[in-house]
Amino acid sequence: MKIKWTLRTLCLSLLLATALPTTVGAKTPNDQLIVGMNMNNLLSLDPAAMTGNDAVSIIVNLYDSLVELDPTNLSNVLPGAAKSWEISEDGKLITFHLQEGAKFHSGNPLTAEDFAWSMKRLLNLNMAQATTWKSYGFTADNVEKMIRATDPLTIEIELPKPTDPKLVIYSLATLGSGSILDRATVMQHEKNGDWGNGWLTTNEAGSGPFKLDVWQAKDVLRMSRNDDYWRDDAKVKRVIFRHMTESQALRLMIEKGDIDIATGMSVPDINALKSDPQIVIDDVSKGTIYYVAMSLKEPHFANPKVREAVRSLIDYDGINKTIMPGYGLYHQRPIQKGMSATLPDPGYKLDVARAKTLLAEAGYPDGFTTTLRVLADPPFINIATSVQSTLAQAGINAKIMSGTGNQVYGAMRDRQFDMLVGRGGGGVDPHPHSSLRSIAYNPDNSDAAKLTNFQGWRTSFYDQQLNELIDQALVEKDQEKQKQMYIEVQNRYDALYPAILPISQMVDSVVVRKDIIDYIPHPSSTTHLRSVYKQR
Template sequence: MKTLRSPLHLHLRLLAVALALTPMAAVQAKTPADQLIVGMSMVNLFSIDPANAPGLDASGVNANLYDTLVKRDQGNPEQHLPQLAERWAISDDGRQVTFHLRSDVKFHSGNPLTAEDVAWSLYRVMKLNYGLATTWKAYGYTAENIQGLIRATDAHTLVVDLPQPADPLLLIDSLATSPSAVVVDRLAVLKHEKNGDLGAAWLVTNEAGSGPFTLAKWTANDTLVMTRFDGYWGGPARMKRVLVRHMTESQSLRLMLERGDLDLAYGMAAPDIKAIESAATLQVQPLQRGTMYYVAMSMKQPEFANRKVREAVRNLIDYQGIDQQVMPHYGMLNQQPMQLGLQARLPDPGYKLDVAKAKALLTEAGYPHGFSTTIRTLSEPPFIDIAARMQATLAEGGITANIVTGTGNQVYGAMRARNFEMIVARGAERYPHPYFSLRTFAYNPDNSDSAGLPNFQGWRASFFDQQLNALIDRAGVERDATARLNLYHQAQQRYDEQAGPIMMISQMTDTAVSALDVRGFTGDDAEATRYLGVYKQR
């Protein structure tokens, strides 16, 4: 018996066939209107404890979970805006800063945020003594003196004394920008303290903040979910939820953006970004960062302790080739230990690939036939691509380099432990300020292993130059602008003369690709993008 089919049934069948023949890109899905779905690599996200989370990925997460006393005014190092602190005053002698806090701030736990929480958060950083404590050690703070120097005089007043002469504006800037300067909920954290660790084990994967979002879920190298904190003192975020998916393949990011499964993506490779720049449903936003890509050598290795060898390596880096062929959409050529655009920055010295000069320098150094070494790096672009080009050009000079890849913790952990030979990496100083740039890359106040100063890249590389230290120290307390500028210039020249072992290649640029209906997104200059004002225009 023949089955009779209604006109409606035939119409639906024809529609199904038409849809099956339609290209996938044309049938675009839509993410929920009140949720932001983000795709990015989270391979370097191994802790979100503010006392031990120096990486860019952790900073981006914690910027949404926590608050700081003050914040930068669009990245201007001389201007700061209120956040938890409504106002502040600097004493006439410049040795004391008094902060007056808002009285309406609550942590996610419901506990009121007080000046005691601020003081304790900084004490906790010093007591745990991870790498981020270096920021505060530079001002003269120690675990022993910080509680007497940074103290609450009442629930909403914090007094900060400088233990040694320094520009108080630098301290305020650190309170605005350091990943360790966020305020944690003292009472909530201490509930999870084990064996006197100040909650360190718990805060690796949990949070105790007052920011616009709370942490709902985090599965390493899989997903991270933040939900809106409706009691946020600055008003609730427009997105109910931010879901971050761990994605390392650029083509997968591109495909999911094109079909509407993602709202926002970071870390896409240059060819994929170029391919979608003209897409009608997507928008591309370049984000200038302060972080540097660099090649570093450990001066614990006898070869790299020799200045002529370091000069030879400097002549075996194809700066221009890397800039033109590897770094588009990743970074801009920068050969100084200071960020582009700063008044104090000297022009690039003009380093370039010069194999003949490198060979001559190696011969003078006692290595006419070169030597063997290793290059540690991440396996993702552009790190692995830089390392591969380095391997090739080093070989031209007679240096055999074996590339060793690993996770972020393995690669950067080896450098923080001063247990490496060469490394291709990316690191701070993320914030545009000449003093902090020089301190990060060129300064090392104590070259002993026991000093434990991993936030100083110079210490990691075992580079110590007392004259350079003195120039940077003087710049940090000099109040005359002209004299300070001259000191910054002298410091850069000295670093160049000494062939500092951390050789800048490029200043990071990031590219965020988002759906056309995503509004209110602006990438922060410190990779600490806040999603508070992001929404979808639908």
């Protein structure tokens, strides 16, 4: 078996090497940046429809947003297509002033009307990325009134309901859904009222530092420098993203210098590279969490005693000690680590005896059978295997169903799952609401609401009092009172035996060749490549 595996790895590596624009063992071209990554979850390049961090990392280099967040200080908002902005005294109106002379890749001028139309399109399409904006009160019916261009270089965003305007600005910077689209170009490709969605799935209409050359799903995505960019031109001529799922192949390629940056590498391979003087490991702490989720549409999990039993059937200590090093840090709260409002971990542990008692009280003394969806990649599949084993100790027979992101998260977005091991949450914004909005908040539990970017909605977990507490905390201006309200939110969330059980907070290890300069991986995955270059 060892010989077969070695040959398989060698053949795969040689195949990948021949696909790259270099020879085996040669350095990548000085004017090109080669990134190896798993693109299984890259399903669409439409900013309104994209899901997952992989898409965001590409979108932000093809499109401009009004603002950006400083990767070294997330509370520091930086100019983007907007050179300045102000918030009204009552906090209900945000006014942005755009850069002069910015152009789309088509040559069309970038205007305030393009941004307003992009947001109108987002709300009318009502796809994944509309969810956050709907939570702020924007709808397809009111977006034209609330987000408006007062002249070609001025945008006003009037908040439909009370919220923290800083959070809206953070969302524009981190979500990718605030990307500014070239209205004229998109509508040239509109078919049957789809707002150009079909075309934008594999094309782009941005103004960013790079233009899309080609995207072949699960193979390669290539973008070239926009030589008419309104800022300084990008420092590399071309960026090539290669679909690479084998960690050993990624390791071999970056060791040889055939790729410059590698993401999604397994922890053992990352550890093996730490002694290489030509390699730098960037450990990026992110706000997203690894979790076990249950659907309350499934009758077993609609029972809170069953959810409490499942909470006692996870080996949190074992998972975090043996599986998560390099992937995540022990965490059991819905608000990310490091915030003043985040409570200490409650200390849930594996307790099979208690779980059996709870299942018997719920009417399942012999357990039951269910399914557990999970990505086939580590650490997800490893977590799922551990959870499957400990569930079985109390009689819950969970059949693992592994698959791609669309098969796993697609079923979750459609509310067609039983259990799931996943990763999600907001956490990219320096605000507790970012995490709660994604994990716990669910203002409308109807299927028709389609709040698909909220994990709470996906699980059908709904509590009116919890929603009201989250809403009230968001608009509380007294920081100490707001902190206490977020503490109350966390305590109520735990008391409800929630549908999403946090296990670990994400750590993303990015492997970079030492001669790559000014590559700063962003905690929100909005990593900008315009300033990256090679020093040789």
